[in-house]
Amino acid sequence: MPTISRGHVPPPEHSPGREPHRAREIAESFGADAGRYDRTRPAYPEALVEAVVSASPGPEILDVGAGTGIEARQLQAAGCTVLGVEPDERMAEFARRTGVEVEVATFEAWDPAGRTFDAVVAGQAWHWVDPVAGAAKAARVLRPGGLLAAFWHVFQLPPDVAEAFAEAYRRAVPDSPFDFRAAMSAPDTYQGLLAKVVDGIREAGAFGEPEQWRFDWERSYTREEWLDQMPTSGALTRLPPDALAEVLESVGAAVDAMGGAFTMRYATVAVATTRTGTAGTGPRA
Numbered sequence: 001m002p003t004i005s006r007g008h009v010p011p012p013e014h015s016p017g018r019e020p021h022r023a024r025e026i027a028e029s030f031g032a033d034a035g036r037y038d039r040t041r042p043a044y045p046e047a048l049v050e051a052v053v054s055a056s057p058g059p060e061i062l063d064v065g066a067g068t069g070i071e072a073r074q075l076q077a078a079g080c081t082v083l084g085v086e087p088d089e090r091m092a093e094f095a096r097r098t099g100v101e102v103e104v105a106t107f108e109a110w111d112p113a114g115r116t117f118d119a120v121v122a123g124q125a126w127h128w129v130d131p132v133a134g135a136a137k138a139a140r141v142l143r144p145g146g147l148l149a150a151f152w153h154v155f156q157l158p159p160d161v162a163e164a165f166a167e168a169y170r171r172a173v174p175d176s177p178f179d180f181r182a183a184m185s186a187p188d189t190y191q192g193l194l195a196k197v198v199d200g201i202r203e204a205g206a207f208g209e210p211e212q213w214r215f216d217w218e219r220s221y222t223r224e225e226w227l228d229q230m231p232t233s234g235a236l237t238r239l240p241p242d243a244l245a246e247v248l249e250s251v252g253a254a255v256d257a258m259g260g261a262f263t264m265r266y267a268t269v270a271v272a273t274t275r276t277g278t279a280g281t282g283p284r285a
Contacts, residue, residue, distance in 0.1 A: 032237055034094040038068035040229035042153060044123060045215040045268050049074050055272060056080075057145045058118035064107045064134070065125020069095030075121070076100070083117075085110045108133045112141045119147040126150035127193055131200025139206035142275040148207065150197055151270035154190050158262050161226075161254045168250035169235065172243035190269055197271045206276060213270040220263045223255040 052061075052075065059080045063072045066084025068091055075082050076099070084102035086092040092102040103110065107129050120138040122129070138148045157165065198210045221229075227248050230236060236244055255262060 032090070033231065034068050034090050036228065037091070037232045038070065038094060038098075040225070040232055041070060041124075042219060042266070044071050044074055044151070044153075045217055047215050048151060048213070048268055048270065049078050051213060051270075051272075052119060052121060052147065052149055053078050053080065055149070055274070056119035056147045057143065060117050061119045061121060062117040062141060063100075064120060064122040064138075065128055066095055066100065066102055067091050067123075067125065069098050069100035069102070071121065071123040072100040073098060083115075107137060110137075116141055116143050117146060118143055119149065121147075122150040124152055126197060127152075131196050132203050135200040135204035135207070139204050139275060144275055144277055146275040147272065148201070148275065149270055149272040151213070151268055152190065152193075154267045154269055156265040156267075158258065160258065161251060161262060164250045164254035165247065168247040172239065172246045194269065194271050201271070201273050207273040208276055210271050210273040213272055215268040217266050217268070218263055219266060220261060222261045223252055226255060226262075227252055
């Protein structure tokens with residue numbers, strides 16, 4: 001069973017490099033194979049879904065960066081009414097076919113048309129949103145006491161598989177800004193990202209002190225299952241076919257050397273906070 005730990009987020013550890021929310025070409029590349037994305041990306045721990053439902057003052061939820069509707073369907077199954085906002089029409093159309101209502105826009109540009117919600121959530125997506133503008137927009141559409149929760153899966157590959165991935169990617173894309181050796185080592189590497197989310201929330205000035213949640217779990221993958229998921233990574237969605245094939249071949253060989261399967265350690269990490277104030281109170285300018 002997943003476990004949850006709660007605590008204050010550590011001080012910011014800003015990392016250098018391009019801000020993710022400015023990399024629109026990557027953010028809007030996942031719809032190239034929406035079916036694969038929905039089929040292979042893992043769902044969220046039920047304990048996280050239960051935590052969101054418990055912390056929300058009501059069932060009406062706005063899902064930012066809804067993608068193909070993975071978390072939206074889980075929240076619907078828990079009794080929530082979910083509206084998605086998704087910038088990629090291809091992802092949005094897939095989600096609609098699964099029963100999720102989705103409007104196409106970036107969150108920053110989306111028009112709520114006077115609508116308000118009990119919770120704003122974002123699964124694997126808030127890093128594509130400007131952290132300050134996004135928090136301010138969430139504050140405007142949340143009812144008093146409403147929940148803002150942004151969450152991500154952090155995975156820890158077996159060392160041999162991670163090394164094969166990093167080395168093959170370096171050969172295929174020598175000028176890439178991605179550092180897989182650092183990014184795939186442990187959940188603690190996400191603290192810089194989480195700290196930026198917290199900074200944005202604090203700057204919006206309309207929320208209580210953010211909490212950090214963490215849910216630990218595991219999933220087993222066969223070689224075929226992992227190679228099927230890999231092309232949905234933001235680092236791989238825009239690779240030329242020959243470069244992608246080189247990366248997949250190297251990783252596949254590493255998994256073969258482990259017996260054709262492995263167990264992935266996951267931590268689903270979240271930043272969660274509550275909208276303060278009374279009806280009509282907006283964020284700090």
